[in-house]
Amino acid sequence: MPDFGNVQIPVGPQHPALKEPESFLITLRGEKITAASVRMGYNHRGVEKGAEGRTYTQDIYLVERICGICSHSHGTAFIQAVEEIAGLDVPRRAKYIRMLVGELERVHSHLLWLGVAGHEIGFDTLLMYSWRDREVVMDLLAAVSGNRVHYSMNTVGGVRRDVDSALAETILKGVDRLEEQTKYYIQVCSEETTVIKRLSGVGVVTHEDALRLLVVGPTARASGVARDIRKDDPYLAYDELDFKIVTSDHCDVYGRTLVRLGELMESYSMIRQIVKNMPDGPITVKAPRKIPAGEALSRYEAPRGEDVHYVKANGTEKPERVKVRAPTLANLQAVSHMLRDNNLADMPIVIAAIDPCFSCTDRAVEIDRADSGPRDRMDWGRLRAHGIDFYRSRGVDFTELNRSLTRRMKKL
Amino acid sequence: MGTALIQILVFPGLLFLAVAGLAGEFIDRRLYARFQNRMGPPWFQPLADFIKLLSKEELVPDGADRGLFRLMPVFALTAVVTAFFYIPLWGTSALHAFSGDAIVVLYLLTIPTFTYFLGGYTSKSVYALLGSARTLTQLYAYEVPLFLAVLGPCLLAGTWSLSELTLFFQARPWALAANAAGFVIALIALLGKLEKVPFDIPEAETEIVGGAFTEYSGRFLAWFRLSFDIEMITGASLLAAVFLPFGLGLGFAAGFGLYLVKILFLIALIALIRSLVARLRIDQMIGFCWKVLAPVAFLQVIVNLVLKGIFFS
Amino acid sequence: MIRPGAMFGTLIASVFRKPATHRYPAARFEMPANFRGQIGFIAKNCIGCRMCMRDCPADAIEIRKVGEKRFEARFDLGRCIYCAQCVDSCPKSALEATDRYELAGYNQDQLKAFFEAAPAPPAASAAQAAPQEEPSPKEPVPAPDPGK
Numbered sequence: 001m002p003d004f005g006n007v008q009i010p011v012g013p014q015h016p017a018l019k020e021p022e023s024f025l026i027t028l029r030g031e032k033i034t035a036a037s038v039r040m041g042y043n044h045r046g047v048e049k050g051a052e053g054r055t056y057t058q059d060i061y062l063v064e065r066i067c068g069i070c071s072h073s074h075g076t077a078f079i080q081a082v083e084e085i086a087g088l089d090v091p092r093r094a095k096y097i098r099m100l101v102g103e104l105e106r107v108h109s110h111l112l113w114l115g116v117a118g119h120e121i122g123f124d125t126l127l128m129y130s131w132r133d134r135e136v137v138m139d140l141l142a143a144v145s146g147n148r149v150h151y152s153m154n155t156v157g158g159v160r161r162d163v164d165s166a167l168a169e170t171i172l173k174g175v176d177r178l179e180e181q182t183k184y185y186i187q188v189c190s191e192e193t194t195v196i197k198r199l200s201g202v203g204v205v206t207h208e209d210a211l212r213l214l215v216v217g218p219t220a221r222a223s224g225v226a227r228d229i230r231k232d233d234p235y236l237a238y239d240e241l242d243f244k245i246v247t248s249d250h251c252d253v254y255g256r257t258l259v260r261l262g263e264l265m266e267s268y269s270m271i272r273q274i275v276k277n278m279p280d281g282p283i284t285v286k287a288p289r290k291i292p293a294g295e296a297l298s299r300y301e302a303p304r305g306e307d308v309h310y311v312k313a314n315g316t317e318k319p320e321r322v323k324v325r326a327p328t329l330a331n332l333q334a335v336s337h338m339l340r341d342n343n344l345a346d347m348p349i350v351i352a353a354i355d356p357c358f359s360c361t362d363r364a365v366e367i368d369r370a371d372s373g374p375r376d377r378m379d380w381g382r383l384r385a386h387g388i389d390f391y392r393s394r395g396v397d398f399t400e401l402n403r404s405l406t407r408r409m410k411k412l
Numbered sequence: 413m414g415t416a417l418i419q420i421l422v423f424p425g426l427l428f429l430a431v432a433g434l435a436g437e438f439i440d441r442r443l444y445a446r447f448q449n450r451m452g453p454p455w456f457q458p459l460a461d462f463i464k465l466l467s468k469e470e471l472v473p474d475g476a477d478r479g480l481f482r483l484m485p486v487f488a489l490t491a492v493v494t495a496f497f498y499i500p501l502w503g504t505s506a507l508h509a510f511s512g513d514a515i516v517v518l519y520l521l522t523i524p525t526f527t528y529f530l531g532g533y534t535s536k537s538v539y540a541l542l543g544s545a546r547t548l549t550q551l552y553a554y555e556v557p558l559f560l561a562v563l564g565p566c567l568l569a570g571t572w573s574l575s576e577l578t579l580f581f582q583a584r585p586w587a588l589a590a591n592a593a594g595f596v597i598a599l600i601a602l603l604g605k606l607e608k609v610p611f612d613i614p615e616a617e618t619e620i621v622g623g624a625f626t627e628y629s630g631r632f633l634a635w636f637r638l639s640f641d642i643e644m645i646t647g648a649s650l651l652a653a654v655f656l657p658f659g660l661g662l663g664f665a666a667g668f669g670l671y672l673v674k675i676l677f678l679i680a681l682i683a684l685i686r687s688l689v690a691r692l693r694i695d696q697m698i699g700f701c702w703k704v705l706a707p708v709a710f711l712q713v714i715v716n717l718v719l720k721g722i723f724f725s
Numbered sequence: 726m727i728r729p730g731a732m733f734g735t736l737i738a739s740v741f742r743k744p745a746t747h748r749y750p751a752a753r754f755e756m757p758a759n760f761r762g763q764i765g766f767i768a769k770n771c772i773g774c775r776m777c778m779r780d781c782p783a784d785a786i787e788i789r790k791v792g793e794k795r796f797e798a799r800f801d802l803g804r805c806i807y808c809a810q811c812v813d814s815c816p817k818s819a820l821e822a823t824d825r826y827e828l829a830g831y832n833q834d835q836l837k838a839f840f841e842a843a844p845a846p847p848a849a850s851a852a853q854a855a856p857q858e859e860p861s862p863k864e865p866v867p868a869p870d871p872g873k
Contacts, residue, residue, distance in 0.1 A: 007538060007541075007542070008538075009538045009539065009542070009620075010538075015621065016617045016618050016621055017618040017619065028542075031694060031695070054782065055779075055780070057780045057782075057810060057814075058780065058781070058782035058810075059782075060782075060810075061782040061783075061806060061808045061810065062782055118690070119618065120618050121690045121691055122609050122610070122612060122616060122618070122690050122691025123609075123689070123690035123691070124448070124609075124687070125447065125448050125687045125688070125732060125736065126690075126732075128448035128449065128450055129448065129449065129732075129735075132449060132745045135745075139757075142757045142759075142760070143757045143758075143759070144759070145759060146757060146759035146760045146761045146809070146822070147760065147761055147807070150806075150808070152761070152808045152809070152810075155813065160813060161759055184735075187731070188731050188732055190727075191726060191727055191728055191731040192689070192690070192727075192728075192729065192730070192731040192732065193689075193727055193728060193729040193731075194610060194689040194690040194691075194692060194729060195690050196727060197690075197692070197693075197696055198690050198691070198692070198693065198696075343693055343694070343695065344542070344619060344620070345613070345616065345619055345691075345694060346693070347619060348618040348619055443740075445744075446739060446740045446744070447736040447737075447739055447740060448736075448739065449739040449742060449744055449745045450744055450745065450746050451744040451746035451748075452744075684736065687736055688729070688730040688732060688733060688736060689729055689730065
């Protein structure tokens with residue numbers, strides 16, 4: 001007798017719950033998820049390879065475009081590695097401005113997440129309100145850097161735009177409004193019955209599992225893992241700021257919501273400190289076009305967790321190797337663990353709760369095994385022939401299919 | 413014959429209902445937007461959506477029962493329009509009335525839900541299948557509280573005819589106060605019937621794409637959407653007739669105006685509720701319906717029986 | 726206190742508030758001072774060092790010599806990523822970031838911005854009378870008009 005209990009549903013690569021293509025194959029028994037598998041690779045763009053073919057200046061903008069939301073995180077992580085290799089002493093004012101944009105970006109990212117989370121649980125009102133308030137921080141970022149997305153603030157040896165006192169006033173005013181609104185969202189999230197019912201006990205990752213699965217960022221902090229690169233391995237001038245790591249022991253999606261909301265409040269206080277203590281001085285130092293040979297690893301606490309950039313320089317204008325480990329890659333492993341034994345209805349919010357950014361994550365890895373002999377690469381022609389043969393051997397002939405489609409099109 | 417045909421097709425039949433349904437959808441969407449501090453769509457948006465859908469190609473999935481797949485939207489539309497004729501709107505008598513029409517209306521309102529189920533079931537898509545399973549599951553959760561809630565006033569009036577029921581309350585408006593709990597329950601159950609937040613579980617787009625309607629497109633989807641809009645008007649009319657039957661003897665013009673006010677009030681309540689809360693999970697929904705709504709509705713029935721024994725025997 | 730409908734007050738207040746919706750395009754956006762929009766070319770400043778071309782991450786700039794110390798510029802707005810690195814790279818302030826941002830067009834030609842070279846000084850123009858290898862169009866191709 002066939003098993004009617006298990007239904008497999010594909011979530012993605014195209015699915016309303018996902019903002020980017022990624023494939024989750026979910027096995028259901030009734031409404032319960034019994035297994036979930038993740039398949040990545042729909043958004044591979046060859047950024048790392050592309051970075052090898054461009055100069056360091058050009059790479060800043062390429063690396064920034066790894067992610068649309070945490071673009072400053074990727075840009076800064078990359079530039080930190082380059083500056084470390086070049087031995088540049090970045091002015092303190094530049095560091096403060098980088099931190100300012102970084103924290104504003106965190107605010108923008110977390111508010112965005114709050115809206116997405118609201119949408120995933122069918123609470124569109126929360127989405128509309130939090131995105132309305134996100135406009136405030138978007139406008140602040142535009143005022144600081146010029147544009148709402150892709151701030152392009154970094155350059156080798158400093159930042160490109162200065163922050164004057166009038167702008168500082170605007171920022172403080174904007175932060176006041178955001179803080180007031182965030183307090184309201186904290187109140188809503190801790191009072192609204194339906195929100196609590198939908199979020200608590202969902203997508204649980206216990207403290208032990210969080211350590212075992214090596215999750216990062218708010219996902220880890222919501223399981224009581226007090227890890228934050230800004231504290232553990234301070235970069236820029238984070239050691240001069242007074243802030244605390246927000247953690248929660250809920251271990252579920254509700255905990256992740258509280259952690260993100262708490263981090264918003266921390267970020268507001270940090271932005272105030274940055275604006276208040278902003279040192280005077282130049283915002284950039286002269287940087288050489290050719291970076292001396294060397295390598296560096298840079299860690300950065302992006303809104304979604306630890307972002308790692310590795311750069312290897314060979315004394316020319318272009319890097320020899322750039323490696324990016326986006327935070328989602330670390331968290332994605334945990335998703336199939338989180339999904340198990342949850343309801344199908346919780347699938348969107350569980351996936352959304354790690355704040356996934358799939359296009360940041362996709363990298364190609366080529367494994368060169370010692371016993372596999374010389375590497376075998378396919379050029380376009382061979383790849384095409386291989387594809388045709390592959391499908392023919394499975395009884396699918398695209399040549400015929402194409403012809404019949406053409407005939408049908410002609411008839412119309 | 414001619415009059416009946418006009419009544420069925422034009423007023424207060426299909427055409428009026430279609431206009432009212434689209435207007436109702438507009439008001440619902442506009443209010444929803446205003447609650448969210450947004451502008452909302454222009455007045456012709458539902459009509460534009462409808463016309464656009466009509467002009468689109470309709471696809472029937474491979475392996476689906478073509479007849480059933482195409483028939484279901486028509487069935488849904490027919491059922492909600494038919495139910496409308498038995499509900500007293502601005503007078504104390506419905507277009508057609510007979511003893512026991514309250515039960516008929518409730519059952520006619522169940523038919524659309526079954527057509528959503530069957531339409532989704534025959535679509536041969538996992539999303540549609542899950543959506544239809546959820547539609548049915550949800551039906552069993554809200555149907556009993558809804559029936560019990562309507563049963564309360566009926567018991568009080570001692571009749572199964574909606575027209576007689578309105579006559580009864582028209583004579584004793586103060587008796588309406590007894591049904592307050594029933595009204596709230598019926599309104600919540602109506603949200604389930606209309607598949608609106610917090611009970612839009614069968615078509616939760618972030619989970620199962622379009623639910624039972626995932627494979628529907630073009631004309632068929634347009635009929636389904638229109639039937640939802642009309643179901644909202646019919647459902648609101650039923651609630652207005654059963655729980656708010658006052659001011660019915662005012663003649664056509666004033667009575668019709670009052671009827672529109674009542675419907676608007678109910679649509680505003682629906683828009684408010686759906687912007688206030690998050691979507692529930694199916695298990696939470698069933699739990700809520702059976703553990704909260706059904707017992708309260710049952711209590712309402714008992715209270716009404718006692719009241720009946722004391723005051724109206 | 727856990728209760729359903731925690732946002733009730735805000736929702737009711739919202740009905741009486743002005744919607745947050747921005748009525749674009751009826752109401753225009755004001756761009757911040759630092760805004761990086763379409764790149765403008767100030768022909769008389771250009772010395773033809775081509776630093777902008779070298780640093781452009783998107784290969785969107787083409788500077789061509791049309792005469793003695795006279796350069797024309799072509800920008801591919803479809804390729805440009807509006808980072809304004811070229812503005813920073815230019816040693817002579819021949820490039821500027823404008824506040825034009827409505828650059829979408831109905832065809833590819835509208836995505837090409839062309840800036841003519843500065844007029845040749847009278848003395849030089851006599852020497853440059855020989856026909857150029859590729860005559861430049863008389864009218865600068867305008868950037869797509871946002872109003873259209």
